[in-house]
Amino acid sequence: MKIAFYGSSILSSYWNGAATYYRGLLRALARLGYDISFYEPDVYDRQKNRDIEPPDWCKVIVYEPSAQALLRVAGLASEADIVVKASGVGFEDDALLREVLANSRPDALTIFWDVDAPATLAQLRAEPDHPLHAALSQLDLVLTYGGGEPVVYAYRAMGAADCLPIYNALDPExxxxxxxxxxxxxxxxxxxxRLPDREKRVESFFLEPAAGLPDQRFLLGGAGWSDKPVPANVDLLGHVGTQDHNAFNVSSKAVLNISRESMAENGFSPATRVFEAAGAGACLITDAWLGLELFLKPDEEVLVARDGKDVAEILQSLKEERAAEIGQRALQRVLEEHTYRHRAAEADRVFRRFAKHPATEAAE
Structure with a gap:
């Protein structure tokens, strides 16, 4: 069973928060027998900042950001039984979706996989003439990596045949x-x-507590923060590659998850960082959002902060022993319920359910 997957990047996490989601899910699907080709454009210096080399469980095709190259790779959709166009590819997304659908076989399962559904839906509401509106009537299915019922109902109301979430998870390897x-x-x-709909929340949940706790050390990793004014006790680390995420997560007393504004407002949108931290056995503090308890139990497997004041109070009272206990409970929970093996099994069931012909009903 062949999948053609058009996404941002599987080789690089540089300005690409979906990388670990793609890697974990597609590797698990490959183990179920799917033959996967991943198409990614060479944009935003991602190829200069690769975290991994091309894997043996997925064929990766990197193409130049040009109209000719886009048409060439979109034409290869005709070879696939399942064709996936992800959101936020980063080069001519609308044209890519149009061409991928035009080249897909009539018997292929066509999917729009939205890795930022709350933001996409906000854009669709603001732009009635957005090309995705028309494409929804051509697609067989919309999948998302979060959002819960609010996103499902919104996509159905906008004309999607159906919408289902395949949530982020842990890749224990x-x-x-x-x-x-x-x-x-x-x-x-x-x-x-550093993203526009996250920066103010980082100021509130991270930088303000740091300013109020000058004797504690805070570490800020990620791209785009180099010119951001920060308190003296905040170390700016720059981009931290996925190969260092485990060390980053386990070395501090606690790590913080701050949802992007759109995802926090929508709820049911656990970031990849939630599962990465839990998988490392880290003590996670997260901003409050609806649906959290579906993934981790507050006060036992994760600590929840409504604002920066809560973050500061948690840090002042948090002992190393309790932090370690919370991290171990979170690790056990995600291993039992929230790995990409679990998510791939869900995706496989979805593919079977929406298959157009027997050959698509299972990976052979």
Missing amino acids: THHPVPADKRYTGDLGFLGN
């Missing part, structure tokens, strides 16, 4: 406990790129 690394030791670490 990539994210797992490791020894602490002195480069990342501190009291609280946050890892995330």
